[in-house]
Amino acid sequence: MQYKVNTPEEYIESIPEERRAPIEKLRAVINENLPSGFEECISYGMIGWVVPHSIYPAGYHCDPKLPLPFLSIASQKNFIGFYHMGIYADHQLTQWFQEEYAKVVPTKLDMGKSCIRLKKPEHIPYDLIGELCTLITPEKWIEVYEGNLKR
Template identity: 65%
Template sequence: MQTPEELINNAPEERKDALIKLRKTIQDNIPKGFEECISYGMIGYVVPHSLYPDGYHCDPKLPLPFVSFASQKNFIAFYHMGMYADPELLNWFVNEYQQVSKTKLDMGKSCVRFKKPDQIPFELIGQLVTKITPEDWIKTYEKNYKSKLK
């Protein structure tokens, strides 16, 4: 299994500085309790089994995913499951992004794609990751996902 450092070192040269800065931004701002790991081949931040023994419903052996990022073929991808699960948080991010970026937001359900490393709004991502604690994420996850599985 690769380490976060190895994933960054294997990224294209022109993305390495942005990936290092993105990782540091997340580490400096994410609430205590989340743990960094490799998740689905990406650098991820998860709710560990020590806080949420049930794990991820798709594979309970895995910890509950929250945030991840990676260098993909044509862009840097940033995933935030909280935006997918919480429309109010998503609206906040979309509105704030428009205030701080000159580029059009390229976003899927939980994935924000940055085609150019210099377009990443690091300060905004730092603010975003502060907004949900592991306990908040567990509650939101159970309300939105676990209840639908029963």
């Protein structure tokens, strides 16, 4: 679900009350653990973190006017979505995350290509998500992104 908002704070105010605390905690964990250089913004109607044009002037290949997306969180109809483009683009990172998730969450991982569907707030692996956030710098993400574009 996309919300017509301009800031992460407005986004949080616009979502259902029961989703606010988990989204706020996810946002805090991400902001505490992402390497410097990523910028928080509203991206595609969600709270997002991007590589800004000041670091990567080429922008997103689908629309170069937009900064390079990396990570987003969103309140969807039936779950909280955690979207991590590094998981989509790096098979080794995907495997690592799947293995670690199984160690700390009692329910089966519900995952798409870049989307992790967090259906039960009490099962959100905040520490694991924090660790995942530390693993890719903006420079590394650009390298992985460009490597996948050239394939």
